[in-house]
Amino acid sequence: MNKRKRRMLILSLDAVGSRDIEKAKDLPGFARFFEGAAGCMAVDSVYPSITYPAHTTIVTGRYPCHHGVVNNTKIQPGRKSPDWFWQRKYIRGTTLYDEARSAGMTTAALLWPVTAKAKITYNVPEIFANRPWTNQILTSLANGTPMYQFHLNQKFGHLRNGIREPELDNFTHASLIYTLETYRPDLTLVHFTDVDSQKHDYGTESPQVRAAMERHSHRLMEIQDTLERLDMDKETVFVLLGDHSQKDVSEIICLNALFLEKGWISQRRGKIRDWRVYSKGCDGSAYIYIRDKQLYPEVYELLKKLRDEKRWGIEALYTGKSAVRMGADGACAFMVEAADGYFFRDDTETFTRLTRGGEHKGCHGYRPEKTGYQTFFALKGPGIRENQAVEKMNLADEGPTLAALLGLDLGITDGKVIRAFLEKE
Known part of the structure; x- marks a missing residue:
């Protein structure tokens, strides 16, 4: 009997820490996901614990000093709005999506940081127009997959309100469901920023954060429904993770x-x-x-x-x-x-x-070891040991572990494969 193809869906919930997850496990989408999932509720982020260095570590298994994305924004003191490390060119070495492509897999990325101009099959990069002579649509098209983005904007552009939340995540979510239905990528990376925005604007324990987690629960429920409806659930490693917490x-x-x-x-x-x-x-x-x-x-x-x-x-x-x-x-x-x-x-x-x-x-941006500042990593699907808990891990361990599940190799990494999560072949 032929072995079923293994796919992977990685969903990053920006600024969602371990404490947020513990409080959200009563919400239907999270409760459903965590039933049988393996994971770690004490994951140390990178230093500095900010979005772009963290997400680059997730897909490389290397610390910022080694992968090169050492901050969100570049040193441009004369500019009111410095450029971000948007483009793939800033990453030294290989990534999970590069290795997937080399192995003949189709890849998709929806607002995943540091993917502009990356060789990703279906790519909506996280980038914004930072010059007066351009606009958001042209900037995005020039840095991602043009026709793919054109179709998504035609179908779901009305959901967006610039980069404001929760509208941006509503757009990203609708685009994800459409992408799964239409293209069925082998590796899909998605970045949701709803909670991060609410924490920045209202504080870490605000009602707005709880409301954002409830929206994430609804999104999780629909994603899981979609995977089942498309008969992709048994062949998809579904990964849910955070990049850092906030204070x-x-x-x-x-x-x-x-x-x-x-x-x-x-x-x-x-x-x-x-x-x-x-x-x-x-x-x-x-x-x-x-x-x-x-x-x-x-x-x-x-x-x-x-x-x-x-x-x-x-x-x-x-x-x-x-x-x-x-x-x-x-x-x-x-x-x-x-x-x-x-x-x-x-x-x-x-x-x-x-x-x-x-x-x-x-x-965020603090030392990742600070008390109560940890994030989380959870996964379920083919090749994963059900309900396997790991007490402690580092963000750099995630890339090598995910690569191993896909039969890929990231080469020299700072993290290690967490074999406790993996079923014995």
């Missing part, structure tokens, strides 16, 4: 305001024109880059003083060597970690201040 915040730290006072940053008409020392924020942490190496001791003493005084919101200070050992960008001179309630921004307005209306109430 509540109320105060902002802008180290560049201090660097401006020190003369290490120069401005013209309120815009940074040049710098010798620059703080590049990752929300709950920040990279410190130094162009003038003679300033290294002075910068170190300043940062150490701020940390030791314990009233400026800086909890920890790391050297560049320490940062790379934690998986972050080794090109930084230092890395600083925010205390609970604080997060970093790149502007030069004022050193520290309370958040205002419309600014973040929840953030």
